[in-house]
Amino acid sequence: MPALPACILNPLRTQFLDLLHTALPPVPDTHPLGCHRPRIPDDVVFDHLISALVLGVGYEKIATDACSATTMRRRRDEWARAGIMAQLHTSVLTAYERLIGLELGHVCIDGCITKAPCGGQCAGRSPVDRGKGGMKRSQVTDGTGVPLAAVPAPANVPDHKLLAASLDNLKDLAPLGGDVTVHLDAGYDYAPCRQELDARGLAASISKRGTPIQVGRRWVVEAANSWMNDFAKLRRCTERTELAVQAYLDLAMAIVTLRALWRRAHKQYRWEGRPRSARLR
Structure with a gap:
């Protein structure tokens, strides 16, 4: 079961990946024999970090065969140093300002x-x-x-x-x-x-x-x-580390802002595929 409703997690993940691939180009697979362990996809690691933020458990508790605790820590620090979480919060604020208004x-x-x-x-x-x-x-x-x-x-x-x-x-x-x-x-x-x-x-x-x-x-x-x-x-x-704490703060603020945007936009706008209920699901 996902840690966040799909109406929040899916657009958040899509925007995050767009920002990530703009700031940090994908790492190419350059091993001559192709026999090393492949790099874990960014969307898989992002979903695990969302679970860590929401549930608050240790990384070892939410680690799976698809993503280890070490990968989560390493990728968290890599994204935090690049400021991706802060950019994600800024992009959600920009969308809120354009559609609703701060x-x-x-x-x-x-x-x-x-x-x-x-x-x-x-x-x-x-x-x-x-x-x-x-x-x-x-x-x-x-x-x-x-x-x-x-x-x-x-x-x-x-x-x-x-x-x-x-x-x-x-x-x-x-x-x-x-x-x-x-x-x-x-x-x-x-x-x-x-x-x-x-x-x-x-x-x-x-x-x-x-x-x-x-x-x-x-x-x-x-x-x-x-x-x-x-x-x-x-x-x-x-x-x-302050770097990791600030990254989680930015990610949490992005989620709270997107949740507020969803609820306000559901009352003010109509779009194709808009659910009849404002309930987050």
Whole structure:
């Protein structure tokens, strides 16, 4: 049984292979005798990495005769160094912008702490889990909760110290207008954060420290964090390198964005072969 519905996995795989073969041409079979083990097809490895992301189990648990754990690790690092996962997320965002439209007048940012029991470059003492290993990601979304970027860091890094890095990721999107409002929680209610936003010409809607309940538009980034935590690899991250963690974050954001695109497009458009139900299957 596939880890994702076919309406999400099939177009995602097709777009990924197109980007991959553009950035990294296929490896030719140059052995003079042709007696070596053939290279595992990229689509097979991609499906196994999707299973690792969704299920969160070790590579040995999902390895099959068609794809070994070593092949998954090697190909994961090869694709991550080439930036294929980031390009995949960008291409899905571009499709969403063209068909639905991103709400960039409101940008929401928040941090989310998850477990990182194996340590690594993005792991640190978690302040919410008795000092155990944890990872934090600074999640950036548009006004409707579509994930735009995610910055990984150790769990003991304060949210406000990741604000600049999170805003830097928005430079790859269309130029933001002058009426953009960044919605933040009380963890960003510090003078350096306001100065950073002022320097970029961005308006700020920051919750006040010490006030228990404050109504705002931040709930969409909380929903995005929940969607991202549906992926067990991110909920309990066992990757030790920042390169691999960022690759899985980009892949997860591409899936969440494509799922949102499917549901919104089903309501607004009609096309040949369109299913009558918006249910993902």
